[in-house]
Amino acid sequence: MTDDERIERLRRELVGTNAEVNGPFEIWAFETHLTDEHLNRIAEWADLVFLMAAECAITDEGLNAICQFRRLESLDIGKTHITSNGIATADLPLTLSTLGLHDLALTDIAAMRLERLTSLRMLNCNDCRLTLHAFQALAELPRLRAFEALGCPIPDELARSISRRRPNVLLRLDSGVWTNGDAKGSKDD
Numbered sequence: 001m002t003d004d005e006r007i008e009r010l011r012r013e014l015v016g017t018n019a020e021v022n023g024p025f026e027i028w029a030f031e032t033h034l035t036d037e038h039l040n041r042i043a044e045w046a047d048l049v050f051l052m053a054a055e056c057a058i059t060d061e062g063l064n065a066i067c068q069f070r071r072l073e074s075l076d077i078g079k080t081h082i083t084s085n086g087i088a089t090a091d092l093p094l095t096l097s098t099l100g101l102h103d104l105a106l107t108d109i110a111a112m113r114l115e116r117l118t119s120l121r122m123l124n125c126n127d128c129r130l131t132l133h134a135f136q137a138l139a140e141l142p143r144l145r146a147f148e149a150l151g152c153p154i155p156d157e158l159a160r161s162i163s164r165r166r167p168n169v170l171l172r173l174d175s176g177v178w179t180n181g182d183a184k185g186s187k188d189d
Contacts, residue, residue, distance in 0.1 A: 006046075009125030013042050025071070026050040034058060039065035047071055054078040054100060060086030067091045078124065085112040095119060097143075102126040108134050113144065118142050127151035132158065139169065148172040 001009070002026040010021045017038060019029035025048050026120050027034075030098070043065035043140040046124075051066065053164050054076045066075065072093040078100045087110035102124050106114075111134035114120075120141050130138070130152045139147055139162045147169060154173050163171055164181040176183030 008044060014038055020057065028052045029056055031055045036062035043068040050074045052076045054079055054123055063090050069093060071095055074098040078102035079105060082107050092117060098122040100124040105129045111138055113139060120144055122146045124148045144169050144172045152176055
């Protein structure tokens, strides 16, 4: 299938959703009517690289379809109906370098599942109710460069320690943006 044919087929499969097909392997479906049914229909052939599906009505069933995109590099499924159990049991593609999970409550078990994603460079866990244990584990992902965890009560000493040990990782927390042991934008600035 050519790129043009692939784009046209994606558009046909997503008609009525208001999702945008930005390329042969890219879908932008932020706040659209994308559903599990749409994802199931394209899962076998689309092999997406980019999917923005935040604030859609997708569930764990849709996540299972997304996991069939084995070349997926960028995924945002924040503020969907995906559960922590869905994340904990998902076979997320190891190719992911950017992952948005904002507004999804994540258990430690789900966070442990994310530890497999060693290619992650950017992780958004804003308002995911991460425990300190989960936060610490995810902050140690080997290629991580940016980790957002707004709404998670991370003590300054922990943020300072991690940001000193991992000076190339930017931590965006309620207390500020931490790099190399210091916070910018904190209440003390």
